[in-house]
Amino acid sequence: MQDLAGKYAFITGASRGIGRAAALALAARGASVAIGYRKEADTAQALVAELDKAGGGGLPVRLDVADPEQREAAFDRVAERFGALDVFVANAAATAFKPLLEVKPHHVQKTFAITVDGFLFGVQRAARLMEGRAGASIVAVSGYDCVRTVPRHGVLGAAKAAMEMLARQYAFELGPRGIRVNCVNFVYADTDSTRFFAGQGHDALQDDMRALTPLRGLASADDVAAAISYLCSDGARFVNGQTIMVDGGVLLTSPAPAHLPPID
Numbered sequence: 391m392q393d394l395a396g397k398y399a400f401i402t403g404a405s406r407g408i409g410r411a412a413a414l415a416l417a418a419r420g421a422s423v424a425i426g427y428r429k430e431a432d433t434a435q436a437l438v439a440e441l442d443k444a445g446g447g448g449l450p451v452r453l454d455v456a457d458p459e460q461r462e463a464a465f466d467r468v469a470e471r472f473g474a475l476d477v478f479v480a481n482a483a484a485t486a487f488k489p490l491l492e493v494k495p496h497h498v499q500k501t502f503a504i505t506v507d508g509f510l511f512g513v514q515r516a517a518r519l520m521e522g523r524a525g526a527s528i529v530a531v532s533g534y535d536c537v538r539t540v541p542r543h544g545v546l547g548a549a550k551a552a553m554e555m556l557a558r559q560y561a562f563e564l565g566p567r568g569i570r571v572n573c574v575n576f577v578y579a580d581t582d583s584t585r586f587f588a589g590q591g592h593d594a595l596q597d598d599m600r601a602l603t604p605l606r607g608l609a610s611a612d613d614v615a616a617a618i619s620y621l622c623s624d625g626a627r628f629v630n631g632q633t634i635m636v637d638g639g640v641l642l643t644s645p646a647p648a649h650l651p652p653i654d
């Protein structure tokens with residue numbers, strides 16, 4: 391299905407993980423995708439070669455979203471090469487995983503600069519490039535740490551909560567221009583980030599997640615990418631200001647399941 395042929399997308403933090411999967415999903419539908427990468431130009435270039443094969447083609451764009459000058463330069467490059475934008479996916483994230491009592495001011499500043507400033511100011515530039523484009527869509531990649539407590543996720547969860555509220559406000563402000571703004575949220579997908587966070591406990595974490603999830607499985611990066619891709623499709627043309635949760639139902643799970651009769 392080439393329903394995004396002739397459309398232009400820009401994804402931050404796209405050289406690996408969820409961003410990479412989203413880039414492949416959009417390119418498979420015919421979109422040309424600008425791949426935001428921070429350091430690894432070779433990895434981004436290799437992905438662009440894959441996107442060419444997938445159908446849509448791509449453009450590597452160096453971008454540390456926390457750096458205002460790089461943000462401007464990156465959108466200038468996208469504007470110069472694409473001339474317009476139909477999809478913007480704010481996916482990049484990083485934080486120092488710490489209990490709140492150990493957090494230093496620079497941890498907060500960096501986390502919020504990436505997640506909040508990166509989204510707020512990225513959308514300002516993206517919206518200008520989306521003027522007059524039919525079906526324009528902006529997607530913020532969020533995380534369940536903004537709706538449930540998670541050890542050492544306090545600052546990132548607060549930044550994601552701010553980002554989700556900004557997305558709703560943007561949906562309200564940009565709707566009259568035909569630009570939709572939504573979030574995709576999820577609990578777990580196997581990426582570098584989760585492996586780093588869980589360390590040696592990663593296999594045990596996966597077992598816990600499977601057991602707690604009503605669908606008895608784990609989301610893949612492709613599952614999350616599919617939700618991002620849906621929000622950029624004509625099928626989602628009236629979906630605006632929403633958060634789609636791709637979690638197999640895990641957030642419905644009771645906090646004390648061990649004391650309840652098992653269902654299987």
Ligand SMILES: NC(=O)c1ccc[n+]([C@@H]2O[C@H](COP(=O)([O-])OP(=O)(O)OC[C@H]3O[C@@H](n4cnc5c(N)ncnc54)[C@H](OP(=O)(O)O)[C@@H]3O)[C@@H](O)[C@H]2O)c1
Pocket residue numbers: 402403404405406407408409427428429430453454455456481482483484504531532533534576577578579580581582583584
């Ligand atoms: N994986 C999960 O279970 C999970 C759960 C909930 C939410 N999420 C969210 O999903 C999104 C993607 O996560 P992931 O699991 O794919 O993580 P990942 O594998 O660690 O990838 C993170 C991406 O963000 C980029 N990035 C980090 N800091 C950046 C910066 N300052 N400027 C630009 N790019 C930067 C990284 O680029 P480099 O390669 O250059 O470092 C990388 O491409 C994030 O928003 C994360 O919070 C993930």
